[in-house]
Amino acid sequence: MSARDEILAGIRRSLGVKGNETIRRQIVQDRLERAPKGVVPARGQVSGEERIALFRTMAESSLATVTEVGTPAEVPQSIALFLRDHNLPATLRMGGDPRLKAMPWSETALEISQGPSEGQDLNAVSHAFGGVAETGTLAMISGPENPSTLNFLPDNHIIVVSAKDIASDYESVWSRVRFAFGKGGMPRTVNWITGPSRSGDIEQTLLLGAHGPRRLHVIVVRE
Amino acid sequence: MTVHTTSPQFKQNAARALHDPQLQKALNNVKQGFIDKRQAAADKLPEFEALRDSARDIKNHTLEHLDLYLEAYEQKVKASGGHVHFARNADEAREIILSICREAGARTVTKGKSMISEEIGINHYLEANGIKPVETDLGEYIIQLRNELPSHIIAPAVHLNATQVEQDFRRVHTHLDAKRDLSEPVQLLTEARAVLRERFLAADVGITGANFLVAETGTSIIVTNEGNGDLTQILPRTHIVLASIEKLVPTLEDASQLLRVLARSATGQEMSVYTTFSTGPRRSGDADGPENYHVVLIDNGRSAMLGTSFEEMLRCIRCGACMNHCPVYHAVGGHAYGWVYPGPMGAVLTPSLIGVDKAGHLPNASTFCGRCESVCPVRIPLPKLMRHWREREFERHLTPASVRSGLSLWSFFAKRPALYRLATRAAMATLGFAGRRRGRFSWLPLAKGWTKHRDFPAPQGETFQARWQRERKGGTA
Ligand code: SF4
Numbered sequence: 001m002s003a004r005d006e007i008l009a010g011i012r013r014s015l016g017v018k019g020n021e022t023i024r025r026q027i028v029q030d031r032l033e034r035a036p037k038g039v040v041p042a043r044g045q046v047s048g049e050e051r052i053a054l055f056r057t058m059a060e061s062s063l064a065t066v067t068e069v070g071t072p073a074e075v076p077q078s079i080a081l082f083l084r085d086h087n088l089p090a091t092l093r094m095g096g097d098p099r100l101k102a103m104p105w106s107e108t109a110l111e112i113s114q115g116p117s118e119g120q121d122l123n124a125v126s127h128a129f130g131g132v133a134e135t136g137t138l139a140m141i142s143g144p145e146n147p148s149t150l151n152f153l154p155d156n157h158i159i160v161v162s163a164k165d166i167a168s169d170y171e172s173v174w175s176r177v178r179f180a181f182g183k184g185g186m187p188r189t190v191n192w193i194t195g196p197s198r199s200g201d202i203e204q205t206l207l208l209g210a211h212g213p214r215r216l217h218v219i220v221v222r223e
Numbered sequence: 224m225t226v227h228t229t230s231p232q233f234k235q236n237a238a239r240a241l242h243d244p245q246l247q248k249a250l251n252n253v254k255q256g257f258i259d260k261r262q263a264a265a266d267k268l269p270e271f272e273a274l275r276d277s278a279r280d281i282k283n284h285t286l287e288h289l290d291l292y293l294e295a296y297e298q299k300v301k302a303s304g305g306h307v308h309f310a311r312n313a314d315e316a317r318e319i320i321l322s323i324c325r326e327a328g329a330r331t332v333t334k335g336k337s338m339i340s341e342e343i344g345i346n347h348y349l350e351a352n353g354i355k356p357v358e359t360d361l362g363e364y365i366i367q368l369r370n371e372l373p374s375h376i377i378a379p380a381v382h383l384n385a386t387q388v389e390q391d392f393r394r395v396h397t398h399l400d401a402k403r404d405l406s407e408p409v410q411l412l413t414e415a416r417a418v419l420r421e422r423f424l425a426a427d428v429g430i431t432g433a434n435f436l437v438a439e440t441g442t443s444i445i446v447t448n449e450g451n452g453d454l455t456q457i458l459p460r461t462h463i464v465l466a467s468i469e470k471l472v473p474t475l476e477d478a479s480q481l482l483r484v485l486a487r488s489a490t491g492q493e494m495s496v497y498t499t500f501s502t503g504p505r506r507s508g509d510a511d512g513p514e515n516y517h518v519v520l521i522d523n524g525r526s527a528m529l530g531t532s533f534e535e536m537l538r539c540i541r542c543g544a545c546m547n548h549c550p551v552y553h554a555v556g557g558h559a560y561g562w563v564y565p566g567p568m569g570a571v572l573t574p575s576l577i578g579v580d581k582a583g584h585l586p587n588a589s590t591f592c593g594r595c596e597s598v599c600p601v602r603i604p605l606p607k608l609m610r611h612w613r614e615r616e617f618e619r620h621l622t623p624a625s626v627r628s629g630l631s632l633w634s635f636f637a638k639r640p641a642l643y644r645l646a647t648r649a650a651m652a653t654l655g656f657a658g659r660r661r662g663r664f665s666w667l668p669l670a671k672g673w674t675k676h677r678d679f680p681a682p683q684g685e686t687f688q689a690r691w692q693r694e695r696k697g698g699t700a
Contacts, residue, residue: 004309007468007522011290014529019290028291028473031284032439035474038277041270041483058493095510116511119424135494147510148457152450152497170479177475184299186440188505188512189457192498197450200490201362201378202408203385204252210361211416211423212450212497 032184037171044134044168051133052220055166058136062195063208064216071223072103072160079125079158080108082217088156093121096145100127100160116147117154124154130173131166131220135194138218139173142189151191157213159193163222230561230573230582237588240555249382250556253375257547260491261598271487278484279602281477282538285469286529292438292471293520299441303503305516313343316521320345320430320463323517324354327461329427335445335452336360337432338376338541339465339521341563342576345430356430357422359451361415368395374557374565377489377543382556385411419451429455429513433466434540435481436518439474441502443518446485448496456501462513464501467521469537475500481540484600488542524576532611536571538601545595545605551588560585567595567605574612586612 001009012019046054056066069078083090091111094100105112117124129141138159142148151157167173170192181187197212208214229236240246265271285292297307310316324332332349334340334356346356346367358367362380366373368391373379380388389405392414405411431452433443443464445452456462472478486492505512528534546552546566557565562582564572570589573582586609595605 002309003311003315006311007309007520007526008290008293010522010526011293011468011529014526014531015287015290016530017290024288024291028288028295031473032295035439035476037476038281038480039270039273041268041274043268062493062496119420137494137498142509142512143506144508144510148453149511152453152457170482171476174475174479184440186303186442186500186502188502188509190500191453192494192500193496194492194494194498195496197448197496199361199412199449200256201360201365201380202388202411203249204256204378204381205408207409207412209416210412210449210451211359211419211454 035174040169040171041134044132046133046168051166051168052163055131055133055136056220058133059131059138059195059218060136062136063198064136064195064218066218066220068163068220068222070221072099072221075100075103075160075219075221076105076108076110078219080110082158083110083123083156086156086215089122091121091123092158093117093124093150093154095126095147095150097127098145100125117149117152119153121150121154123156123158124150125158125160126150128159128161128165129190130176131161131218132168132170132173132192133166134169137170137192137194140189140191140193141177141187142191143187148189148191151193152197152212154213155209156215156217157196158217158219160219160221163220166220228562228577228581230577230585233559233561233585233588236559236561237555240559245384245387246382246556249384250553253378253381253547254553257491257543261488261544261547262491264487264491264493267493268483268487271484274480274483275600275602277480278540278600279538281472281480282469282540282601285471285473285477286534286537289468289471289529292473293468296436296438296441296471299438300503300516300518301441303441303516305441305503305518308517308519310519310521310523312523313521316343316465316519316523317345317348319519320465321349321352321354323461323463323515324349324428327428327515329354329461331355331357331422331426332428332430333423333426333455333459334358334363335429335431335447335455336363336379337430337465338373338563339432339467339523340430341373342467342523343465343521345465357419357426359419359423359449359455360447361412361449361451364415364419365391368392372558372563375543375546376541376564376566376568382558423454423458426455426459428461428463429457429459430463430465431456433464433470433518434485435472435478436466436470437473437475437478437500438471440500442475442500443502444478444482444498444500446482446495446498448490448492450497453497453499456499457512460513461515461517462501462504464516464518465521466518467523468525469539485540485542488544488598488600528575533571533575533608535603536568536575536608538603539568539572540601541568542600544598544600545603548594548598550590550592550594555588560588567609568603571603571605571608571612579612579616583612583616586610 128138130139196216197210199210308319349356358364365380374382434446435444486495504516552566560569570585
């Protein structure tokens, strides 16, 4: 017997089942199809301004910084300002996300480069698929235009998120993912990001920038 | 089992631990930090207790249908272009991993933190076969340099102080200026970041564990605060996921329920910094990500626990809360337990995995105070399971010597001056317990254990809970 078959047989022996019981198969099928939500905390169940405000509070409590701009066209200036305020070089790496590409980068003095990170970039910007107000979490999705390496290798990571994509809870993000990728389908990588990288491994002291970004800056686009 | 165990020598290990001032200083960090943070996070979420019920129910449901969820999961991984391998035991798992590494022509392998990888002892095996494994979680990296086992399941280097880490870095990072300043923890972190960045970029294969596997989508989930697990899995050409079979959950919604209790129970965070859902290898046109995606599903004793009283232990999501709240762990640290899993969860799991002959006495290292069960996010009745092991040991009529070693372990705890208050608490808690179920556990050395040490001052008439609260606040115990 193969290891696979033996393990499955062992599980069935322990559970006292054969594996072909219709009722068990139906229960499993049903659960996979219905994907019941369980307990969803009330905290995130607010809308409009209140939801954005909650997202902001929670993201800040995870030690991210958050700023808001009115339109996508204001993003480049806002990033230039952020980099200047922190005495960071005016360089920026990004993927090919059309929402980012459409922004007026030439209005700034930022030196833009494109593509995944190879580990030398100081600053990068990505566009989020969505946000979760409950915990101030950003949801990132990998793809041809959104390299995952940009989320982890740069020292300073800037994430742009549209206010309309900030959901109450994780479950709402999953239903959008299902809409985009089909039920049971997933992009290669979904990253939930809640604050900048950190470690408490040395004497339980919180230190930022363990392997990933030391700074996480979030720009919420209102329109 | 190639991971060497010193579990049979728990008593000697514990005695050494109690007289190790460095360790005692480091263990203070556990007592002071984790408990309050978890409580604060739980208090901030009114639904926290309901989420714990939900988490327990999801795990129970999955375990009851584990064969079917494994099949569904396997199918989805294959459909997304990944490979699934099954390993009955540690030997098989190691062989599978080695052959994937060989196929990838791997010389170096980066690793995210994974308890199952400790359990199967993959690092030594790869090394013996000419492949260099590099741990990338800061704590794991430090203990790898020291050739130690983790002493805590989420804070592997919690037994160490910064000066010890500094000495290790100076010993190993000989390419750096010998006169550099490493007096601040942040300097140690910066150095590790730079050294490991090179390793990440050079690795041929990345090995991670999985906090959860999702049957609905064929997804593996890792949770980290450092981002090391992500760099481990997106940079190399091949990503290997190691997971024991009980990591399955049905859907993304179920995973989200469990994630809501995991970080809060572990570190008191609302959510860990990075929660990553990986499904198959890089897609056509993707800008980055691994070209090959393998999952090694490891049984190593789990399927035999199903259907027994220890099945409940398979709900464990490895949050570490039970050890963070355990007075015995606070006193002796993780290494005394002698194998991969320490604290209350280790005392229950280790005998199941390496045998009651080697570790059957670990459940005696308990005061039965019940704190572990009260904080376990999936409501595992740890004290009850520890008692089950004791009963089993008794029922099996193990040799008098073995029984005695169990008993003498108990009195060992009662006798230690450093554990004086702990012993008082132990006696109070245990007497209360025995009072409820007298007879059944009449073999416990209660009366003898107590009277033999009656020169200890009598209990001070304070309730256990009140005392716990007070001592916890004061940072002593
Ligand atoms: S037994 Fe419970 S508290 Fe302990 S590590 Fe497992 S899930 Fe956490």
